[in-house]
Amino acid sequence: MLHSEPIAALATAPGIGAIAVIRVSGDDVIAITNRFFRGKDLTQQPSHTAHFGTLRNHDDTIIDEVLATVFRAPRSFTKEDVVEISCHGSEFIVRQVLQRLVAEGVRLARPGEFTQRAFLNGQFDGAG
Secondary structure, eight states: OOOOOOEEEEOSOTTTSSEEEEEEESTTHHHHHHTSEESSOGGGSOSSEEEEEEEEOTTSOEEEEEEEEEEOTTSSTTSSOEEEEEEEOOHHHHHHHHHHHHHTTOEEOOTTHHHHHHHHTTSSSSOO
8 A cells, every 4th residue: 555645635516515525635644634623532533433523723713613534544445544524615614624734734636636546555456
C-alpha cells in the first residue's frame, strides 16, 4: 500500500444539497482532522464510525456542527486512512472547512485523485 500526502475535496455536488461531504485521505488525516474537531477523540475511534461534534477555527470559534466518519486503512475506498466530514452545504461553510484543512497541511485533491489512489493501492485489481 502506498502512503500519500493528505488530500481533501468536496465529494458532493457544490451548492446543491443541504449537506456537503468533504473527503480527506492520506497520512495522518485522522489526527489532522482531530486537531480542530471538538467531540470524541477521533484518533481513538474504530473504523467505520461516525461522530458528532464541531469544527473550530484557530481562535476556537465554531465553523460548523458536523459528523466526522472515520475509515481506517486498509478498509476505505483509497485503502488509506480517510475522514469524511458531513457539514452544512453552504458554500461559505465548505470553503471554511477546506481552508482549515489546508491550514493544517492538507492539500486540495486533483480531479480523480481519490480514484487514482484507490487504483494504485490495489482497490480495483483483485489484490485487495
